[in-house]
Amino acid sequence: MNGKGRRVVVTGLGAVCATGANVDEFWANGIAATCGTQTRTIRANDGTQITTPVAQVDGFAERAASLGRDIGRADAFSKFAAAAADEAVADSGIDFDNGLGGRTATIIGTGIGGQSSLEDGYINMLSLDKRPHPLTILRLIPNAAASHLSIRFGLRGPAFAISSACASGAHSIGVAADLIRAGTSDAAIAGASEAIITKGALQAWKAMHILSDELCRPFSKNRKGLIIGEGAGILVLEEYEHARARGAKIYAEIVGFGMNSDGKDMINPAVEGAADAMRMALGGVQVPSAENIYINAHGTGTLMNDPTETKAIRSVFGADADDLVVSSTKAMHGHLLGAAGGVESIMAIKAIQSDIVPPTINYDVPDPECDLDIVPNEARNRRVDLAISNSFAFGGLNAVVAFGRV
Amino acid sequence: MADIESALLEIIKENAVGLTGEPTRETSIADLGIDSFAVVEIIYEVEEKLGIEVPFNANENPLANMKSVGDLIDAVKKLSGQA
Numbered sequence: 031m032n033g034k035g036r037r038v039v040v041t042g043l044g045a046v047c048a049t050g051a052n053v054d055e056f057w058a059n060g061i062a063a064t065c066g067t068q069t070r071t072i073r074a075n076d077g078t079q080i081t082t083p084v085a086q087v088d089g090f091a092e093r094a095a096s097l098g099r100d101i102g103r104a105d106a107f108s109k110f111a112a113a114a115a116d117e118a119v120a121d122s123g124i125d126f127d128n129g130l131g132g133r134t135a136t137i138i139g140t141g142i143g144g145q146s147s148l149e150d151g152y153i154n155m156l157s158l159d160k161r162p163h164p165l166t167i168l169r170l171i172p173n174a175a176a177s178h179l180s181i182r183f184g185l186r187g188p189a190f191a192i193s194s195a196c197a198s199g200a201h202s203i204g205v206a207a208d209l210i211r212a213g214t215s216d217a218a219i220a221g222a223s224e225a226i227i228t229k230g231a232l233q234a235w236k237a238m239h240i241l242s243d244e245l246c247r248p249f250s251k252n253r254k255g256l257i258i259g260e261g262a263g264i265l266v267l268e269e270y271e272h273a274r275a276r277g278a279k280i281y282a283e284i285v286g287f288g289m290n291s292d293g294k295d296m297i298n299p300a301v302e303g304a305a306d307a308m309r310m311a312l313g314g315v316q317v318p319s320a321e322n323i324y325i326n327a328h329g330t331g332t333l334m335n336d337p338t339e340t341k342a343i344r345s346v347f348g349a350d351a352d353d354l355v356v357s358s359t360k361a362m363h364g365h366l367l368g369a370a371g372g373v374e375s376i377m378a379i380k381a382i383q384s385d386i387v388p389p390t391i392n393y394d395v396p397d398p399e400c401d402l403d404i405v406p407n408e409a410r411n412r413r414v415d416l417a418i419s420n421s422f423a424f425g426g427l428n429a430v431v432a433f434g435r436v
Numbered sequence: 437m438a439d440i441e442s443a444l445l446e447i448i449k450e451n452a453v454g455l456t457g458e459p460t461r462e463t464s465i466a467d468l469g470i471d472s473f474a475v476v477e478i479i480y481e482v483e484e485k486l487g488i489e490v491p492f493n494a495n496e497n498p499l500a501n502m503k504s505v506g507d508l509i510d511a512v513k514k515l516s517g518q519a
Contacts, residue, residue: 099453103473164480165473 038207039436041278042122042266044114044221045376048085048259049363051093052117056373057380059362060388061409066363067246067257074229075150076157082241084227085259085364104169104178105144106225110262110369111175112182115219119183122266122278124217126183135215136180136189137206138264139198139222141368142231143191144170149230175223175262187215196328197289198222199371200421200429203265204287207431210269217272221264221372232258240332246365248329248358249336249404251395256330259364263372265379270436282379285416285434286311292426298334299422304342307428311418312346315432320353322415324387326378327404328422329358330365337399339420344402355412357390357405371421375431378417382435385413440486440516441509447481448505461506465499475499488516 043053048066050056059066066085073079087110094109095102101112126134147169151162168174173191180189188209192201199222206220226232235241235258242255273280288310292303317323327339336358344351359377366373381387386409393406417433441461448459454469470478475497479490490512492498502508 100473103477161480161484164476168473 036211036213037270038210038267038284039270039273040265040281040284040379040433041268041273042118042124043281043376043379044116044118044121044264045261045373046087046090046110046113047261047363047366047373048087051089053121053376056376060359060377060380061386063389063391063408064362065245065391066259072227072229072232074153076153078229080229080232080236082232082236083244083257084232085257086227087261100181101178103165104174105147107140107144107223108175108178110225110260111138111179111223111264114221114223114262114264115179115182118219118264118266124266124268124278126185130217131184132186133216134185135187135206135209135218135220136176136185137192137202137218137220138176138179139192139194139202139368139371140172140175141193141195141198141224142226143172144174145226145231146228149228179219183219185219193368194427194429195423195425196365196367196370197421197423197427197429198368199263199375200419200431201289201371203284203371203375204289204429204431206267207284207287210267216269218267219264220267221262222369223262223372224367224369225260226367227258227260242331245392246331246361247392247394248327248331248361248390249397249400250393251397253331253333253336255332256360256365259366261366261373262369263374263376265375280436282382282433283436284431286313286315286432288313288430290428292428294426296425299338300426301338301341301345303426303428304339304420304422305345307430308342308346308418308420311430311432315416315434318415320347320350322413323354324378324381324414324417325354325356326374326417326419327356327358328420329360329390331358331360335422337397339422340400340402351402355387355405355410356402357388359388361391371419371429371431375419375433378419378433381414381417382433385411387412387414440513440518443485444482444509444512445505447478447485451478451481459505461504461509463505465502465504465508470499482512486512486516488512490515
């Protein structure tokens with residue numbers, strides 16, 4: 031259990047969201063600058079509805095039905111997690127038998143958990159005078175996805191959900207890496223899942239006046255807000271020597287993780303908190319030349335986030351901030367909220383693997399407050415040795431994961 | 437009220453993953469492959485479709501003392517006052 035000097039690497043990737051049913055599709059659409067957001071009408075089972083732009087996963091029903099009976103009875107957020115985890119585990123070629131299952135953690139974040147199960151239960155009770163389904167609680171608890179995955183793969187190490195709003199995914203990956211680094215676990219399934227494209231949740235988000243009514247345009251002067259997405263991003267993490275010993279394909283190393291809180295405000299982000307979290311993530315890292323650094327920004331496309339994040343990046347990197355590249359991929363796949371850090375970490379890792387930086391799409395009016403090289407509208411060929419995934423949540427919770435080339 | 441026996445056999449068919457073929461009164465409870473989720477679902481379906489209330493605690497499998505599907509049908513009939 032000696033954690034000294036233990037390194038953590040990523041050996042498997044799995045994703046499902048509006049712009050991809052799997053990692054290959056997600057990445058292909060990412061570098062093709064495909065916009066996955068669309069105005070849609072979302073209906074509740076009492077007939078009420080809301081029309082707003084969303085980044086919804088299409089054609090998932092058949093796949094969900096193939097995930098087995100346990101997952102078939104679970105909430106959509108557990109189904110997304112299972113689909114992405116199946117892909118990540120198959121991709122890694124990892125075998126949890128022979129004792130590894132007992133040394134593997136399952137850390138799956140979510141901002142909300144089983145939103146549609148909760149909403150259906152309330153509508154049944156209050157509008158339709160029906161009883162809630164008896165599995166409502168088991169469907170909606172935020173740890174449902176983590177529990178289902180631990181059962182699905184026979185994992186008996188620590189398993190729990192981290193819920194820190196939009197930082198849930200980054201926290202989950204970072205904490206799982208820390209568990210491996212500390213020697214508590216040898217491997218982990220880590221990431222996050224979110225499924226809140228429901229009438230009630232969208233109505234509540236709309237009430238905050240923070241949703242765009244057209245496209246999501248991160249760092250663009252005419253940005254109007256975020257667009258809610260859904261899905262899951264899951265990684266298989268392993269202790270480096272363990273991965274090497276079994277000849278695993280290694281995507282990247284988790285070279286740093288920073289987490290803190292602003293301690294200031296529920297809505298407005300703070301430059302210092304975000305900057306400190308990035309500094310913490312880079313603390314022990316051999317930082318390459320700025321030309322080889324890519325930051326997958328939190329970049330929500332809200333009025334407040336984007337200039338705050340720009341200032342935070344400038345504060346951390348100083349003059350180098352003009353030589354590194356930053357992009358927000360949320361304009362393509364939407365804001366997956368709790369799962370954002372999951373799919374965006376995959377973007378960061380694929381950038382290292384492919385030496386291509388995915389773009390910030392829908393960018394059309396420069397904003398002097400957001401004056402970094404945000405790779406507008408088209409992917410760029412560029413060597414990436416260090417990729418940083420930023421997540422800054424409502425409530426002032428910051429989590430930053432740094433991935434390095436191995 | 438629906439015919440309890442046929443309604444219950446239909447519910448079992450839908451929720452018993454271990455079942456092969458059609459369930460009858462003689463089918464062994466052990467052969468139904470009912471897990472903790474399915475117990476809760478079967479009881480919910482019984483309550484919804486047959487309009488009765490089944491007193492049970494989800495941590496105690498109410499099927500544990502029953503040997504056959506016939507025992508289950510009789511227990512539900514008793515609860516509904518039709519026994």
